[in-house]
Amino acid sequence: MDTTTIGDITFDDVVAAAGRLDGVAHRTPVLTSRRIDDLVGAEVLFKAEHLQRVGAFKFRGGYNALSQFDDDQRAAGVVTYSSGNHAQAIALSARLLDIPATIVMPTDAPASKVAATRGYGAEIVTYDRYTQDRAAIGADLAAERGLTLIPPYDHPHIIAGQGTVGKELFEEVGDLDALFVCLGGGGLLSGVALATRALSPGCRLVGVEPAAGNDGQQSFERGELVTIEPPRTLADGAATPSLGHHTFAIIRRDVDAIVTATDNELVDAMRLVASTMKQVVEPTGVLGLAAVLAPREELAGQRVGVVISGGNVDLDRYADLLAD
Numbered sequence: 001m002d003t004t005t006i007g008d009i010t011f012d013d014v015v016a017a018a019g020r021l022d023g024v025a026h027r028t029p030v031l032t033s034r035r036i037d038d039l040v041g042a043e044v045l046f047k048a049e050h051l052q053r054v055g056a057f058k059f060r061g062g063y064n065a066l067s068q069f070d071d072d073q074r075a076a077g078v079v080t081y082s083s084g085n086h087a088q089a090i091a092l093s094a095r096l097l098d099i100p101a102t103i104v105m106p107t108d109a110p111a112s113k114v115a116a117t118r119g120y121g122a123e124i125v126t127y128d129r130y131t132q133d134r135a136a137i138g139a140d141l142a143a144e145r146g147l148t149l150i151p152p153y154d155h156p157h158i159i160a161g162q163g164t165v166g167k168e169l170f171e172e173v174g175d176l177d178a179l180f181v182c183l184g185g186g187g188l189l190s191g192v193a194l195a196t197r198a199l200s201p202g203c204r205l206v207g208v209e210p211a212a213g214n215d216g217q218q219s220f221e222r223g224e225l226v227t228i229e230p231p232r233t234l235a236d237g238a239a240t241p242s243l244g245h246h247t248f249a250i251i252r253r254d255v256d257a258i259v260t261a262t263d264n265e266l267v268d269a270m271r272l273v274a275s276t277m278k279q280v281v282e283p284t285g286v287l288g289l290a291a292v293l294a295p296r297e298e299l300a301g302q303r304v305g306v307v308i309s310g311g312n313v314d315l316d317r318y319a320d321l322l323a324d
């Protein structure tokens with residue numbers, strides 16, 4: 001049993017992760033759009049993690065975790081489960097560090113994500129998202145083959161790695177009045193929370209979930225971890241049934257609110273990103289922007305950060321979504 005408590009995961013771990021990622025991960029740009037500023041009535045600063053290696057912030061946590069393996073762990077290999085971006089992050093990190101990787105992926109994962117993961121040289125094991133327990137499959141593989149399991153969000157090294165998104169953003173833009181971050185299992189939000197409380201303590205930090213899968217919002221409001229049926233949403237990267245124990249503890253302590261966005265709002269936000277900033281982003285990637293467009297009068301005249309978390313979407317599907 002893992003005995004780490006939240007007090008053990010601090011901003012110092014985010015700083016250490018930034019050191020490991022230096023020269024390996026991209027320091028992604030901050031994008032802006034006058035038209036979006038006018039629509040929102042605020043200054044909106046986008047941290048562009050769809051331009052990160054593997055097309056999502058997940059590379060940060062994956063590389064931070066794998067680069068801390070000892071020699072025996074490196075030789076035996078890593079196993080993980082993921083609907084896509086964490087899979088690619090672990091597969092690429094493993095290749096860079098010369099570690100064998102086994103990835104448990106849902107049968108309905110986007111084809112582009114499966115192909116990219118296989119392309120990095122990982123072995124793929126598939127499962128049915130609606131009937132099988134991926135964590136159990138991952139744990140079995142770990143036990144049978146002596147692999148180290150690195151889950152997609154509920155791990156101190158993953159949280160610390162994702163936190164470097166927030167660290168870079170505040171270092172580049174300074175204090176913010178509010179920051180909107182997509183929320184699936186909470187690795188990104190909890191890591192960014194550590195950076196926010198250290199670097200811009202007064203910033204209002206908001207997590208954004210798909211409306212069809214608001215387990216995090218329910219957990220936040222009830223003060224206990226709520227698990228829901230696997231949600232059906234366009235935001236496949238945030239279709240998690242529950243937050244993690246570590247991530248929930250940090251989110252409860254450091255996050256101000258959790259709001260939701262519908263699939264239609266995500267498509268509208270994708271279209272806006274394409275037409276204004278000329279960027280291709282995945283549905284999960286625009287949860288933060290969708291929430292900012294809600295509209296929210298409280299943002300008037302403020303400096304508002306938004307994390308765009310990823311850009312991995314099959315182009316045929318992307319075209320279909322935007323055409324509707």
Ligand SMILES: *Cc1c(COP(=O)(O)O)cnc(C)c1O
Nearest residue numbers: 085184185186187188237309310
């Ligand atoms: C994984 C992922 C998320 C959600 O991150 P969590 O750490 O699980 O909350 C959001 N956007 C994209 C693109 C992702 O891949």
